[in-house]
Amino acid sequence: MVRDFLNDLPVKALPGIGHSLDEKLKSRQIQSCGQLQKISKDKETGKELLRCPSSGTSLYPISSRLASVGNKQQLALIASRFSGDVWHRRLGHPSLPVLSTFIKNNKIVSDSALKLSVCNACNMGKHVKLSFHDSESQSAFPFHxxxxxxxxxxxxxxxxxxxxxxxxxxxxxxxxxxxxxxxxxxxxxxxxxxxxxxxxxxxxxxxxxxxxxxxxxxxxxxxxxxxxxxxxxxxxxxxxxxxxxxxxxxxxxxxxxxxxxxxxxxxxxxxxxxxxxxxxxxxxxxxxxxxxxxxxxxxxxGCASPDLQLIRVFGCLCYPDVQDIADHKLSPRSLPCIFLGLSDKHKGFRCLYPSTGKVFISRHVTFVETVFPYSCLSKFSSSSSPTTSNFQMFQHFLSNPPLLGESPSSLDAISGFSFTRLSPDVSSNASVSPSETVSTFPSTLNHDATQVSDEHAATVAGPPELRVYTRRHTLRPSAATALPSPVELTPSTSDRPPSPQPAEPSLPIRTHSMLTRSMAKNFAGSTSFLASTHTTLPTEPITFHEAFQDADWRAAMAEEFDALLTNDTWELVPAPPSVNLIGCKWVYKVKQKADGSLERLKARLVAQGYKQQQGIDFDETFSPVVKSTTIRTVLSVALSSGWSLRQLDVKNAFLHGTLSEEVYMKQPPGFVHPSLPSHVCRLRKAIYGLKQAPRAWFQRFTSFLSEIGFVGSTADPSMFVCHSSSGTLVLLLYVDDIIVTGSSSSLLDALIVTLQREFAMKDLGPLHYFLGIEVHRSPSGLHLSQQKYAHQLLQRHGFLDSKPVSTPLSPTSRLSSHEGHLLEDPYTYRQIVGALQYLTFTRPDISYAVNSVAQYLHAPREPHMQAVKRILRYIRGTLTYGLPISRCDNPSLVAFADADWAGCPDTRRSTSGYCIFLGPNLISWSAKKQPTISRSSSEAEYRAVAYTLAETVWIRRLLRDLRVFLWRSLSVFIAIISAPPTLRPILFSMLARSTLNLIINFCGKKFSLVIWP
Structure with missing residues (x-):
């Protein structure tokens, strides 16, 4: 019930009204009691329903009290004073349809038609991407x-x-x-x-x-x-x-x-x-x-029917014709290969021979499109030992050739390996104890490590059957503190001798003197055959899942894991609460010999040390390595003294270091303990990837050397010397690579045996390949070369066929940090320059050029890249260059120094250069920008003398530790071209006295300074 605020008269509600009051009422304005009022009457009956004062506008205030009505009645609410935007904000910014429905359901009468203005909050909080429509436009002609x-x-x-x-x-x-x-x-x-x-x-x-x-x-x-x-x-x-x-x-x-x-x-x-x-x-x-x-x-x-004769099933078995490159008439005329598609340069097929990695390009190819050799190799790999090579698997496939009509699904029987049957001699007497299981390399990621013997058997008479292997677990007394050791798996039927490994077939060596076109590798005009002379090495996997598919890499991981357990690297414990748990991953590397051939596959477990926290997981991290000058000096001394040089390699060097901090690591991928999957590894020994691992290994090795009588050099902490009445021993350490030399071969043998008793170490024999440096011996001495490394660098960046140049830098070019456009890919520039810096170990001829381009690593530009390419072209023409080391009696130190003046166009600083000889052997050199600006060319040159003398004093201290004494004083040669000879004595008065006093006091007048034009 509503009462009129003027007359205090009861006004009845209108039950069932479904429209606004304007549709039911007839309104007019009257003057009553000196006040303008609005009277509303029913249009049908003419009865007055509402009287209210007028405010002079279109709004008429009504004061009322609401009375309760029945559930079936509807109450016509008075027009609201709030707009739709207010309700939109009140209700949490609903959409317009939702807001309209809400107003309609709750009988809220708006003052106008419901619409919303632009809401900034909605745009910021609920903005979505517009939908995309299908493109219906298409070009009218090619290449538009x-x-x-x-x-x-x-x-x-x-x-x-x-x-x-x-x-x-x-x-x-x-x-x-x-x-x-x-x-x-x-x-x-x-x-x-x-x-x-x-x-x-x-x-x-x-x-x-x-x-x-x-x-x-x-x-x-x-x-x-x-x-x-x-x-x-x-x-x-x-x-x-x-x-x-x-x-x-x-x-x-x-x-x-x-x-x-x-x-x-x-x-x-x-x-x-x-x-x-x-x-x-x-x-x-x-x-x-x-x-x-x-x-x-x-x-x-415009050709409706393309040529379909060249289309073959990808990856199928194929036989290319190779008789044109056979050495004689009894050589095979074709080889079983894998089809890898068409050649984009020839009208022929690309055929891969897996045993050598060569790709043959030929048009004379026979296809077996229902057989896929690599699929057979994968199935053979899954049922054979992890150490079985791809060549052995391929040879097994060739020894069991499928019929031409067989489908790929029938290849399981072709491989001759079945996990459901046993050979008669095995099934009759083989008994498996509770601690023995049939060995297969697990297909899951969480598994125990296994190592299968290389002696996989094959029966000559009859089809090959599955050999049963047994695994003997050797756990520690506390099963909760150690991972299961991947002990060797041995055949349970040991009475059967292992079958010999299949030998790799090779074409017979040509003995006759006739030189045919194909033998001379001249295939011009012959489109029947083209072969690649490059033999591919195994590809280094990126992830564990990729490596796990290859049996050779699985064997490498099992070998590494076995070494970790043998070394007692960790113990398995429950994960402590609130501990910094670091992860680990497998890193794979193909080790090569000096000639570039395959040496071995190396899998290494590396901890994710970047997650370590300083002060909690590690403290000190620095670990020195032997300097390049020290290596060249020791080689020169050893050669002049007639000492023998030996090379050693430490297996898993970092695993020998002992940790003093508490470090927890997740279990290695693929080697999670099956019964303790939630445990973690508490490291006892250092592992690769830890920040303190190099330091821990260095301290462990040096402490052992001290126990057996070695003393660290005061000049180079990575050189250790042992002087005794029996002779002298010298050891150089570069992480896990070691060079040993001495005055007695028996002393060297005794030292190597002593080291091998303490550490897992390989004796690589006479020094021949160290840190990527090839050491060639000749009657005149040694020749240090990085030819293989330089060849790989050129091949990696596509400069093997580039045109050589005679100088590493253009004599007219001056590099600046402001000229030219910035490189789009600075990573390649930095990668090449970093590789060139390592190449300077035996190439002093490129030292200045590499130092010049290395100054712009932060923001390389196009002229800098052109200079780097010129260095690569220079290396292309000087691949055989290296560093000779000759024998010399009573050697002396001779140094040469020089400097330019304000050569840098950006900073106007000078560049110093020197080279130091021990007898005829170049042992140290440098080309480096001076840290300060020189006021004259003379000052720049005398600064170069100071840097040279500092290096020579250090070398003399190094020689003193080796008990090599020089019979002649040091001679330093410097070229001063800034004044004529008659005025050169006056130059000393032109220099700052502090600089002269520094040179004189530092050297103690124990050298002779020679000035030449």
Missing amino acids: IVHSDVWQSPVPSVSGYKYYVIFIDDYSRFSWLYLLKFKHEVFDKFFEFKKMVENIFHSSIKIFQSDNGTEFVNDKFSSFCSQNGIIHRFSCPYTPQQNGLAERKHRHLSNIVRSLLFQAGLPPRFWAEAIQTAVFLVNRLPSLTVLNGRSPYDILH
Whole structure:
């Protein structure tokens, strides 16, 4: 019930009213009692229902009291004074439809039509991306629009490729793919693609569409497009949908690549070969939606039927013709290989011979498209020992060739290995005790470590059967504190002699003198065969899952894990609360010999030391290594004294160091204890990756050397000397690589035996390959070379076929930090310069050039990269250069020093250079920018003398520790060209007295200074 505020008259509610009052009432304004009032009457009956004062506007205040009404009645509420925006904010910013429904359900009458103004809070809190619509536009002619994008592979390919760039014609949807090792190669491939379009199709690119990657967004790319009239369009940042054609092509090709690899059983590192095949096939397959059933090849070339004679099943067994390179008529005319697709440079097939890693390119190939050799190799690997090589597996496949009509599903019987049957002599008398299990390398990631013997048996008479292996666990007394040891697995039927390992077949050596074209490696004009002379080494896995697929890498991990347990590296304990638990990972390395051939596969467990906290997990971390000058000096002294040089290598050196801190680590991947999966490793010994591991190993080794009579050098803490009445012994330590020399061979043998009793150490014999340095012996002395390292550097960066130059730096160029554009990919620049710095160990001729380019590592520019490329071209022409060390009686120290003046265009600082000889042997050199600005060329040169003398004094102290005494005083030669000879004595008065006093007092006048023009 509502009462009128003027007349205090009861006003009845209107039950059932479903409209606003304006539709039921007839209103008019009257003058009553000197006040303007509004009277509302019912339109049907004319009865007065409401009287209220008028405020002179369209608003009429009504004072009322609300009375309770029944549930079935509706109460017409008075118009609200608040707008829809207020209710929108009150209700937590609902959408307009939700707010409208709420107002309608609660009978809230708005003062106007409900609408919302722009809400800043809603835009900030609930903003969403707009939907994308399908693009219906398509180019009217080829190369009007070209789409492009870069894709990165999770694993490098066999040839070292990590990326590819794809170019797609919008008109025909034809795709071109280029493999890349680095992203900065995209511009070169685009330039190559543009030239191909102009030359082959007589057309030009009008619009180039790409994303905002730095390989596309750079000054070099932009200027090239502008100069050639190409419109370069970019997708919006973080909006790959605008480059959807290229993105969808990535997905399409990836699906095909996975299918091809799974079909052939090839590992992921063959993705490059698979994706090239995928692009070839996709360009020839019809598109049902975009191209109306036609193929991109048909649209672009106008040929409805492409040549299908070259299409074969990827990864299948093939037999290329190799008789043209056979040494004689009894050599095999073909070899079983794996088909890797078509050659993009020849009209032929690429065939991989797994036992050597060679790829044959031939058109005379016989295919068996229902057999996939690598799939058979994988199944053989899963049922054989982890140490079985790929060659042995391939030879086993060849010894059991499948029938031509057999399907891939029948290959289980072909391999001859079955886990469901036992050989008769094994099943009859073999008994498995509770502590013995049938050995297979587990397929799961959490497993016990196993090590299978290399002696896998094969029965001559009859099909080969599965040999039963037993595993004997040797646990510590406390099973909760140690991981199970991967003890050796031995055959339970030891009475059967192991079958010999299959020998690798090799073509007979040519004995006759006739030199044919194929024997001379001249294949010009012959398209029937092309072979690669490069033998590929095993690929280093990136992840544990990838390495676990290879039996050789599994064996390497098992060997490392066995060494960790043997060394008592950790104990398994429950994870303490609130402890800093660090992880670990496997790192893989292919060890090579001096000639580049395979030495062994090394798997190393590395702790994630970056998670350590200083003061909790570690304290001191510094550990010295022997200096390069010390190595050259000791080699020179040993050669002049007639001492023998031996080389040692410490196995798992860091594992010998003892930890003083409490460090907890997760269990190694793949070797989690099956019964204690939640336990962690409390480290007792140092492990690779820990910040204090190098220091712990150095302290452990040096303390042992002190116990057996060695004394550390005062000049180089990594050189240890032992002088006794029997002779002199010298030991040089570089982490885990050791050089030992001495005056007596018997003393060296005794020292090596003593070290091997204390540490797991290999005697590598006479010094021949140390830290990547090849040591060649000759009657005149030693020759130190890094030829293999330099060759790998040139090959890695594509400079093996470059044109050599005669000097490492251009004599007219002066590098500056402000000239030229910044490099798009500074990583490659830093990688090359870092490799060149290590090459200066035996190459003093590039020392100044490398020092010059190393000054711009923080922000390299294009002129700096050109200078680096010139150094590589110089190395290409001087690959055989090295450092000779000759024998000399009564050697003396001779030094040469020089300096430029204000040679740096940025800082105006001078560069000092010196080289020091011990007899005829160059043992130390440097080319370094001076730390301060010199006021004259004379001051710069005398500063160079001071630096040279400091180095020579250090060398003399090193020689004194070796008990090598010089019979002549030190001679320092310096060239002063800033004044004529008659005025050179006056130069001393021109120099600051502090500089002269420093030189004279420092040297103690124990040298002779020689000035020459």
